[in-house]
Amino acid sequence: MSETEMSPDGRDKVQKKPVRLIAAVCNDMGIGKDGKLPWNLPSEFQYFLNTVKRVSRPGKMNMMVWGKLCWYSLPKTTFPMANILHVVLSTTLDTVPDHAHFLCQDFESAVRLAAQPPLADLIETIWIVGGTQVYKDALKHPWCDLVYLTDVMADFDCDVFFPEFDRALFKEQEGFPDVPSGIQEENGIKYKFQVFKKEMGDAV
Ligand SMILES: NC(=O)c1ccc[n+]([C@@H]2O[C@H](COP(=O)([O-])OP(=O)(O)OC[C@H]3O[C@@H](n4cnc5c(N)ncnc54)[C@H](OP(=O)(O)O)[C@@H]3O)[C@@H](O)[C@H]2O)c1
Structure with missing residues (x-):
């Protein structure tokens, strides 16, 4: 997916990039x-890091799109991450947070940044790493093709949730490349890696 096309709002020529949630x-x-x-x-967190930094050849990079709270929730020892340019979304920050590369005020601006010069020839994949509103925006985006969703098979008290998505549109894949199959277990908690792929049809 890297052909040139008009942007979803029909204003500019852009290089279409896969938008993927994890x-x-x-x-x-x-x-x-x-x-x-x-x-x-x-180990689940390591899978996340390995997935988002994977590129097809040296010299290419991916973009990670973060909500402000997600960005500040990560220990700064996580950075820098190889092969990644980080975009933080916020309507209230006025400077790019430490270790990030860009600040955008809305989701579409982040996508455009990856899809237009000077970054368009560099970026392969736009990874959406939450939180809730950022995931919602990404699920609606016409370039969204995959949702990487680890199923943590346990109950936890949570105050933030992944949005509902259409499982008739996004179909669970079997034996997806680079995704370990079967039940994993860590610290007594079982989980499994899943990938859902959007059936593009005529809608996109
Ligand atoms: N389990 C997982 O895989 C996973 C993944 C991600 C996050 N999380 C967890 O989720 C929580 C954080 O998520 P959250 O949903 O509460 O917050 P969040 O999305 O990280 O941050 C919310 C803030 O980000 C900015 N923002 C978000 N979407 C935006 C948009 N489309 N355009 C412009 N600005 C936008 C806004 O900042 P302003 O108010 O400055 O405008 C908003 O107040 C944490 O507990 C984190 O650990 C878990």
Whole structure:
């Protein structure tokens, strides 16, 4: 997916990029509590890092799009991340947060940044890493093709949730490349990696 086309609003020529969501959700689709992850699953977190930094060849990069609270929730020892340009979304910040590369005021501006010069020839994938509103915007975006969703098979008290999405439109995949299959277990918690792919049809 890297052909040139008009932007979704029909204003400019852009290089279309895959928009992909990645999240871990527990039984009730909870993703966070008190600004943090509700669980401690280091191998799951490593899978997340490995997935978002994967590029097809040296010299290419991916973009990660973060809500402001998600951005500040990560320990700064996580940065820098190889092969990644970070965009933080906020309507109230006026400077780019430390370790991030760009600040955008809305979701579409972040997508345009990746799809237009000077970054268009560099960026391969736009990874959406939450929170809730950012996931909602991404699920509606016409370039959204995959949802990487780890099913954490346990109950956790959460105050932030992954949005509902149409599982007739996004179909669960079997044996997806680079995604370990089967039940994983860490710290006594079972989980499994899942990928949902949007059936493009004529709608996109
Ligand atoms: N389990 C997982 O995989 C996972 C993944 C992601 C997050 N989380 C958890 O989720 C929680 C954080 O998520 P959250 O939903 O509460 O917050 P968030 O999306 O990270 O941050 C919310 C703030 O980000 C800005 N923002 C979000 N969407 C925007 C948009 N479309 N345009 C412009 N600005 C936007 C706004 O900042 P302004 O108010 O400055 O405008 C908004 O107040 C944490 O607990 C985190 O650990 C878990």
